[in-house]
Amino acid sequence: MSTLPTAVLTELLGIRFEGASLEELLRRYLEIAQAGVRGMDDVSVTLMRNDRPFTASYTSDLALAADELQYGFGYGPCLDAGSSGEVLRVEDMRAETRWPGYAESVVGEGILSAVSVPLPLQIDLIGALNWYGREPGVPEETVGAGIEIAGHIAVAIGNAVTYDDAARFAAEMQTAMASRAVIEQAKGVIMAQNRCGPDRAFEILRKASMGRNVKLRDLAQDIVKRIQTA
Template sequence: MPTPNEPLPAKTDRALQDLSALTLRRHSMDTLLQAVVDATASTLPGHVDSSISVLIGSRPATAVYTGQLALDLDESQYERGHGPCLHAATTGELVEITDARTETRWPDYTPRAVERHALSSLSVPLPMEGLHAGLNIYATEADAFDDATQSAAREFARSAAAAIANMYDYQTARDIAANLELALQSRAVIDQAKGILMERQKLTADQAFQTLAYASQAANVKLRDIADHLVRTGEMPQPPRRS
């Protein structure tokens, strides 16, 4: 795993090596893509959230994400039918917002970004034929993406595209769409579980997500399985007791 004091290129290379070691026999589409966004958020400097947007037919959706900020801003763009993540996914162009407070494109979206304290963002298209998708990175600071950071983001986008391309070696295009739909279903279960925690414990969406993430780490169980257990039983799984 990358260490905090490593230069960004070295951290990126190490993270990409870890991603390349993941095998299709042990991972599904959604877990491979989740690994990419997790590595992106943990490797790039500053406080960032990351997601992958996918257009299934004409319907945009967020397949995987690292935090509530990324999900909220993705969906804010979907509601409006435009924004940096949709532009990158549909045109194949990298889109950077250096400061949402002064950005003149998408004037009905950028105030939402400022409200959520995401002052800069980077949307990187996934280099694949036949699929409109993009890697989105949201940062709390303005001008968060220098040349080295943009280069690293492109590498993570290529890694996500490679994961999808490798899946094509084993599945038909119809099977790929089914896997992406499964990723969306997993996200829906997580959203339901967050809603339960927000209502019961009076938490914010971010706090509810972190509560689920902590339970996942403590129990060494996938976050979606923790969420599914809560939705089905109404109870949070308890971590195993240490002897």
């Protein structure tokens, strides 16, 4: 029996794959999860191929920041959930000891709890559905709901990669990797200008993105472009 609220399950089952890109599908799944499941304040999907992780979709720059911090450290719940196949939950980031450095950094971003659920993918790709809470504590029913939603997302990804849309999916992966690369370049610029470390540089970039109401990657591209044309 489903643990999802009836309205959420109805919306998930009503999603149609025909004519939609994987990016559009993932965004819709995350919007439904965020709006309909208690505790999913900020949601993302991490995908990994050949040990190269990227955030395929996210509901807020805060979710992206929480993911990107893990990629920078090389560890964290979303990376470990994807590779281990285990559900990883953090009741209170302030007391978390499994991922030193990352936990402290993400608390500074305003995240106090998190859950990462591995995606049951049957292809040469691993990943996780992640959600981040602004308050400590992880409701048990939220974990069950996340596992179900992860199953729906895995089906969408599997269909895109295995059948109809492998070429487009590869292009979307490349775009996501390019976005991450330009964010790293922008961080390098900020580090040089402010004589700070990568974590502080990402914080400056994220806060500037929020303050200007522009996407993180768009701001990063603008920073890199201005440096290249200076």
